[in-house]
Amino acid sequence: MIIVMESRATQEDVQNVLERIEKLGLKPHLSRGTERTIIGVIGDERLINREQLSLLPHVENVIPVLKPYKLASREFQPANSIVDVAGVKVGGEEVVIMAGPCSVESEDQLMSTAQAVKSAGATLLRGGAYKPRTSPYAFQGLGEDGLKILAKAREATGLGIVTEVMESSEVELVAEYADLLQVGARNMQNTKLLRSLSKLAKPVLLKRNFSATLNEFLMSAEYLLSGGNSRVILCERGIRTFVEYSRNTLDLNIVPAVKLLSHLPIIVDPSHGTGRHDLILPMSRAAIAAGADGLIIEVHPRPDEAYSDGDQSLTPATFRELMSDVGKISRAVGRRLKVTP
Amino acid sequence: MIIVMESRATQEDVQNVLERIEKLGLKPHLSRGTERTIIGVIGDERLINREQLSLLPHVENVIPVLKPYKLASREFQPANSIVDVAGVKVGGEEVVIMAGPCSVESEDQLMSTAQAVKSAGATLLRGGAYKPRTSPYAFQGLGEDGLKILAKAREATGLGIVTEVMESSEVELVAEYADLLQVGARNMQNTKLLRSLSKLAKPVLLKRNFSATLNEFLMSAEYLLSGGNSRVILCERGIRTFVEYSRNTLDLNIVPAVKLLSHLPIIVDPSHGTGRHDLILPMSRAAIAAGADGLIIEVHPRPDEAYSDGDQSLTPATFRELMSDVGKISRAVGRRLKVTP
Amino acid sequence: MIIVMESRATQEDVQNVLERIEKLGLKPHLSRGTERTIIGVIGDERLINREQLSLLPHVENVIPVLKPYKLASREFQPANSIVDVAGVKVGGEEVVIMAGPCSVESEDQLMSTAQAVKSAGATLLRGGAYKPRTSPYAFQGLGEDGLKILAKAREATGLGIVTEVMESSEVELVAEYADLLQVGARNMQNTKLLRSLSKLAKPVLLKRNFSATLNEFLMSAEYLLSGGNSRVILCERGIRTFVEYSRNTLDLNIVPAVKLLSHLPIIVDPSHGTGRHDLILPMSRAAIAAGADGLIIEVHPRPDEAYSDGDQSLTPATFRELMSDVGKISRAVGRRLKVTP
Amino acid sequence: MIIVMESRATQEDVQNVLERIEKLGLKPHLSRGTERTIIGVIGDERLINREQLSLLPHVENVIPVLKPYKLASREFQPANSIVDVAGVKVGGEEVVIMAGPCSVESEDQLMSTAQAVKSAGATLLRGGAYKPRTSPYAFQGLGEDGLKILAKAREATGLGIVTEVMESSEVELVAEYADLLQVGARNMQNTKLLRSLSKLAKPVLLKRNFSATLNEFLMSAEYLLSGGNSRVILCERGIRTFVEYSRNTLDLNIVPAVKLLSHLPIIVDPSHGTGRHDLILPMSRAAIAAGADGLIIEVHPRPDEAYSDGDQSLTPATFRELMSDVGKISRAVGRRLKVTP
Secondary structure, three states: OEEEEOOOOOHHHHHHHHHHHHHOOOEEEEEEOOOOEEEEEEOOHHHOOHHHHHOOOOEEEEEOOOOOOOOOEOOOOOOOOOEEEOOEEEOOOEEEEEEEOOEOOOHHHHHHHHHHHHHHOOOEEEOEOOOOOOOOOOOOOOOHHHHHHHHHHHHHHOOEEEEEOOOHHHHHHHHHHOOEEEEOHHHOOOHHHHHHHHOOOOOEEEEOOOOOOHHHHHHHHHHHHHHOOOOEEEEEOOEOOOOOOOOOEOOOOHHHHHHHHEOOOEEEOHHHHHOOHHHHHHHHHHHHHOOOOEEEEEEOOOHHHOOOOHHHOEOHHHHHHHHHHHHHHHHHOOOEEOOOO | OEEEEOOOOOHHHHHHHHHHHHHOOOEEEEEEOOOOEEEEEEOOHHHOOHHHHHOOOOEEEEEOOOOOOOOOEOOOOOOOOOEEEOOEEEOOOEEEEEEEOOEOOOHHHHHHHHHHHHHHOOOEEEOEOOOOOOOOOOOOOOOHHHHHHHHHHHHHHOOEEEEEOOOHHHHHHHHHHOOEEEEOHHHOOOHHHHHHHHOOOOOEEEEOOOOOOHHHHHHHHHHHHHHOOOOEEEEEOOEOOOOOOOOOEOOOOHHHHHHHHEOOOEEEOHHHHHOOHHHHHHHHHHHHHHOOOEEEEEEOOOHHHOOOOHHHOEOHHHHHHHHHHHHHHHHHOOOEEOOOO | OEEEEOOOOOHHHHHHHHHHHHHOOOEEEEEEOOOOEEEEEEOOHHHOOHHHHHOOOOEEEEEOOOOOOOOOEOOOOOOOOOEEEOOEEEOOOEEEEEEEOOEOOOHHHHHHHHHHHHHHOOOEEEOEOOOOOOOOOOOOOOOHHHHHHHHHHHHHHOOEEEEEOOOHHHHHHHHHHOOEEEEOHHHOOOHHHHHHHHOOOOOEEEEOOOOOOHHHHHHHHHHHHHHOOOOEEEEEOOEOOOOOOOOOEOOOOHHHHHHHHEOOOEEEOHHHHHOOHHHHHHHHHHHHHHOOOEEEEEEOOOHHHOOOOHHHOEOHHHHHHHHHHHHHHHHHOOOEEOOOO | OEEEEOOOOOHHHHHHHHHHHHHOOOEEEEEEOOOOEEEEEEOOHHHOOHHHHHOOOOEEEEEOOOOOOOOOEOOOOOOOOOEEEOOEEEOOOEEEEEEEOOEOOOHHHHHHHHHHHHHHOOOEEEOEOOOOOOOOOOOOOOOHHHHHHHHHHHHHHOOEEEEEOOOHHHHHHHHHHOOEEEEOHHHOOOHHHHHHHHOOOOOEEEEOOOOOOHHHHHHHHHHHHHHOOOOEEEEEOOEOOOOOOOOOEOOOOHHHHHHHHEOOOEEEOHHHHHOOHHHHHHHHHHHHHOOOOEEEEEEOOOHHHOOOOHHHOEOHHHHHHHHHHHHHHHHHOOOEEOOOO
């Protein structure tokens, strides 16, 4: 941590800061420049409350030197984490595709989608039983009935299940059915939920909030890691910008940025990320080309009758096309697409 | 709802849309332009899934005509809602100031702050017992102990208590202590929490998420209203933008926009909204000048020792100055500042 | 400037950076922490190319300590700059209102608007002769004919003229007619235009680009100041965000931020800043309450027939109401509204 | 264009709107819904000033049905435009790479870069002679001397030249030297510059402003097309968001969106788009996978000594790696990389 003093700071102001740093059990290091005096702080700055120092008289700025996260950093763990989800390895050489409907609507709908995505080669089945909706008047999901339908689909197809959990009080129940528990974008900073999931013996899919910085995203992962759950998969799903031609702006830049700064796997959700079915194929190809470890894709047998997110769902036919495209890109970047036999 | 057909849509495509609308129990209304055919939908469009229609062949765009919220709209209720919080009326002629520390840290800290803000004229006491923090290593609040300290401060000062609730499972507990239950920005779309609060006989302070549109903000209020709780106070607390000189961008434009579109009261949180103590006074004046019904302000007896948010906390002395400034602006806009005697 | 080395940097990497700094004629200052080595640079960092240093092997980050602007900073000039525009002082105790139509459409239109805004008390007349329009098919302004009409209005009313200049080659011509030359938001970083204006003996109204940071805004002012023109008035006119209920997001936070960091006057344009006539009055009050030195307001005798920006234009009657409101707020913040007798 | 009346609009208000539409030479079409009356406008809405209609009494909203651009739309021209730049075809089957230094610094620097990018297979040479810089104290380019050095490099290597023009008064001069004239992001809405370029017999590379919507971007292209220059290449170069780990947010979503809506070719600039040399390779692969017609890349023989943009420049060695990667991706999407023999 570096403390920049204002140009008008007196000797006394500087002394005051030095004393505060020592009181915190850390070592200050003074450097007088031509326009500013600067004080370096030696020791683990993560333990200090930056804001307290910034309020001492005539402090101009307090600049952190270290990243706020530790366990999530590549500096802490240089090798890639590989997360096992019902036997499927995410973060290794193989590119993994999760697919299924936005919401579980009925047994028929889910079963037919599950068969379709399996036959196209998807390795995990997604489907929402608890749905966080903007409108109180919209379909809110089938709840536990939805979970039971998902379990049936797993039995029938052998595909592991990815589904969302919305509150800490529901973690136990959802974990009975799910192979990978999803934290939705709106819950990325639901700290009670993160703490519950950090005690769980199942992997977590952590979606980026649509206005989260990379630091904030990795700090939410840090909640899971520091609580004891190291099986964390990150997911980019679009950020909110001024842009008008897509519902969100899928931010693929975060994929290589995560790869540089963290050891965690990251997948991409181009369905929510763009909100437009006609952008999903090109952005899926781009995601894998940028280095993503997989995709999560909304597929519905009849998008024009979907209870939710029809706009951004692929038909089974288009999904097969996506699998073919993504297979080619995977090979072009020296990886291969994991395909269910 | 208006459906715009692509220029290449055939007679059959149009017929297809007409039939679907009728199947939904609504009445279509056809209009052929020079470049596009347009179909109006007569009936309550809120009941239709917009996305399903947009996927019919050669539909270019589906444009909603009505706002997605109903109970929150000024069209539904033309007169201002006035919300009673422990005897203090929010949304009427008087401007109401809520103040107190970011976190309850100790009985001493809270009591001295409570006395200070009361003597300066604040009418409600804020303080966090449950704190949603970006970092798992940061202070997370005193929990129920914090609530008990808040209750003591109410006894001592007579000020009503404003405090955050973070999960539906905690609503009952927090409601035992609080006079106004705050939904934090990160929880604005926590639908389970909103549903729990909608059944409560206490008022709710709903903070805007830092990337929420006005529609989304009012839809979250609609969860509360449609569930049966009409005592809703909105709160603007800054949005996330590219701007670098304030932690968030306090968006005062939403204040007059809410006044045009909704009957609900709206207050402003310039502490979180700017994240800089040196911007709080001018932005507090501006908020009241823009038509806000009140403010919520972070005050700490020693900001440079605060466990959280010291950067954006006022000292008791600066808070008195704020009350004086805001009193003058209130009169300039034909209102008056509510002051605790 | 502070250089943070990666944790894996060797003694040699550090030595390499020290040598580079000395080669640049500056003095390095080494500090070894527990996790990172940090090198302070003593001397005027504005003369160094930050990017070059950041590319030396195993440099993690290069952090500037000083602001990039100098002449525009309050540190350089502690007292407020007061800019004289045709005898009207901007930046002093008095709040100054500039008003007029978006575009000069005809002599009749301009004359009647000029009389109306003058009789309401405005002290400067705005009107566009050169119009930068998003669409090539929209009205692009009357050009020099518009300037001539503006000059006539000045003769008739005595009001000084504010009008936009779009290119360096037109500076001379526009300066013949205008009392205050406006740089539009789209041209805030048109460096050739800024350089031409920096040689001019007339004041400049510099509008903030809708995605400019405060640093960038003040750096554009620095172009004018460093070229020799110290008569610069800043103008906030709304930034681009995800918000949907106003065309832009008027960012009033920049007003007190500029007052802290710079000596330059700043006014606010709530017409462009909100893009909605029904938000202009409350946001005008808020702007003055936040500390703005004035306003620039679009007024049109018949907004529903305006060639441009009718949506955000006030009628003369509403403008009179604005003047009354703003007068009250000015007094509430200890200033007074400058009114043309 | 569709006009939505407020629910409280009277028969008279509706009549008023109908008359205004007819006065404008267009045909209204009335539709009375259960909650709103809606009026369709039949005829070319691009000729109407939307804002005027929105101001008629009790009009709630005026919604455009058509896109604001015409000549740039795929509806107007279904087949892809292919733009010839010094014999290199952009927008066809082949992927085209333009490369070179940010600024022309000296003959030596440019020549060695030109040879390096040519030997790696680049087909066009970029280099800035006129540089728009944020700071007045930064290197502003060599001007015409830079153009002359570019011309020499063309002679020596046979590579066509891409360089920026900043003002309409300089178009003629720059066009003497350049094969492709670049409009920088800051000038995307410099309408005088666009008009000058629209009369030119040379192709134009139009960079997206960092806060431009797709509509605005295509409207700037429309200035060029409607003025008579149909040789327009679009370029995405990053938008401004809240994101902190890249200087800009490269928005690849616009690539497939442009392909749907327009016939114009689009290339991507990952150097400016990310601002970080370590993100350029993955984002280059992603750009081509998303469907871009080419890339423009900053290459410098010694990035740590570059006068500008060193941070985001590749070394010749890394650029060769990029060419190899991009070649593989091109083949994976059924295209091939154009390579200079």
